[in-house]
Amino acid sequence: MKAKFLLVITFFLLINCKREQKNSFSEWxxxxxxxxxxxxxxxxxxxxxxxxxxxxxxxxxxxxxxxxxxxxxxxxxxxxxxxxxxxxxxxxxxxxxxxxxxxxxxxxxxxxxxxxxxxxxxxxxxxxxxxxxxxxxxxxxxxxxxxxxxxxxxxxxxxxxxxxxxxxxxxxxxxxxxxxxxxxxxxxEIQKNYNDLKELALKSNKKPNVLANEMYGDVWYMPGGKTFTANYISDANAHYILKDNKEEKAVTMSFEEVYSKSKNIQFWVNAGNHLSKKEMLSINPFYGKLEVFNKGKIYGVSGREKQKANDFFESGVVRSDLVLKDYIKIFHPELLPDYQLTYMKELR
The missing domain is CATH 3.40.50.1980 (Nitrogenase molybdenum iron protein domain)
Incomplete structure (x- = not known):
């Protein structure tokens, strides 16, 4: 009987030791x-x-x-x-x-x-x-x-x-x-805001077509279909021009390639930090051939910019909820009637 009692005590001591050991080491x-x-x-x-x-x-x-x-x-x-x-x-x-x-x-x-x-x-x-x-x-x-x-x-x-x-x-x-x-x-807080905004975006029955980024020299660095830009556009309930692409990095395209895919585009986002459409044309006259340039809406990331500093690349890295809110305001303005854009700015 005494041996059995000692065995039970030893068992519980081992269990407690294991628990203490487990508690002292956190999971990754x-x-x-x-x-x-x-x-x-x-x-x-x-x-x-x-x-x-x-x-x-x-x-x-x-x-x-x-x-x-x-x-x-x-x-x-x-x-x-x-x-x-x-x-x-x-x-x-x-x-x-x-x-x-x-x-x-x-x-x-x-x-x-x-x-x-x-x-x-x-x-x-x-x-x-x-x-x-x-x-x-x-x-x-x-x-x-x-x-x-x-x-x-x-x-x-x-x-x-x-x-x-x-x-x-x-x-x-x-x-x-x-x-x-x-x-x-x-x-x-940011995660809750982001998820709530995703749900809000789905309330719109519109899903506009979207073009992103701009040309540098002769190359258009289009965000791949798995990049954070593409994910933002998708979460904002819009249709990205390269949504079926599988790349997690920029896809290099010529103007002709972009032009061939840019019919019926309503919005062009992340179009640099230009001050106006006129300035964009002075840098690249080919932009004027795009339907979205003449009939759609264009937004750059110059909403919070001071000289060389741009808050889109600073606080915007953390405040994904505010970035998503900007995209939703752009694509579905009726869902956020009182919200003013934080990082984005329309080019006229």
Whole structure:
């Protein structure tokens, strides 16, 4: 009897140990196929593309960071974590007024541009981490920074083609910057808004035909059918010209190819940041041959722009709900009668 009692006690002890062990190790939180992270006993493990990281509990959350991409700034400003930024590259491309104010006061330093970073300055600033998209041509620079014990974290959010997946990077930044609750709250808010807007768009019985992007030189870089632009157009209940295409990147087309597919197009979106249709014609007279140019409506992404800075590529990366709302307002204005466009602007 005593042996049986001890066996039962041992069994429950083993079960409890297993439960405690399971609870001390969290599951991977999957942002996308490219990015996932988890917390283990205060440490944070991160997989981002081909790179893996482990941050000790005494190193996170980061208190001093440098950003080398304007798009990553969108997450920081949405989390109201601007005070953690000590340096940025190419500040002329940053739209945020608060960041520009911190630059003017010297609390944030300019650390170079996309051609050349000021490595000595970065090292002297002793950041806890640098966040950037990975660019192979900067491998030597990255290695030099790592050799000086500076953590370089590669986050290639621009490769993601789902609008809400791009938004979900805010959860990772929240974890690394000590803003986890704020990040979860903001993500849930944006996700609910996005889903509600998708449902709203379906209430329209119209499904207009849509053309996107513009020409650079002799090539029209049309978004592939699986890109985030195509996904936005689909979620806004419109018919994209290349919706059956399977590419997750831009498809190169000649003007003639686009022209042959552009009959009965009502809307042309993401037509650069031009000021007017006249300006577009001065750059490319062929645009005047398109039916949509003469009879449809054209929208660029210059709704929130100051000189070289464009908020569509900053906060717009995170606020997928507002981007979708713009598209719905464009394609189905009757569904949002009182809404004014945020990032888009009609060209006349």
């Amino acid at each position: 939180e999957k942002i996308s196929e490219r990015v996932q992270f988890k917390a283990n006993d205060g440490k944070i493990d991160l997989k981002s593309g081909n790179f893996t990281y482990q941050f000790d509990k005494n190193k996170v959350p980061f208190q001093k960071i440098i950003l080398l991409n304007a798009s990553l700034m969108g997450y920081v400003t949405e989390l109201e974590a601007e005070n953690l930024v000590i340096g940025i590259a190419s500040p002329e491309y940053i739209y945020s007024e608060k960041i520009q104010s911190l630059l003017a006061s010297g609390k944030i330093q300019n650390v170079g541009n996309e051609q050349k970073y000021d490595v000595e300055k970065i090292i002297s600033m002793k950041p806890d981490a640098i966040f950037t998209n990975y660019i192979a041509s900067f491998d030597n620079t990255y290695q030099l920074l790592k050799n000086n014990n500076i953590q370089v974290i590669f986050l290639d959010e621009y490769l993601e083609q789902s609008p809400m997946v791009k938004t979900s990077y805010i959860k990772l930044l929240g974890k690394l910057l000590g803003k986890e609750k704020e990040a979860d709250s903001k993500f849930n």
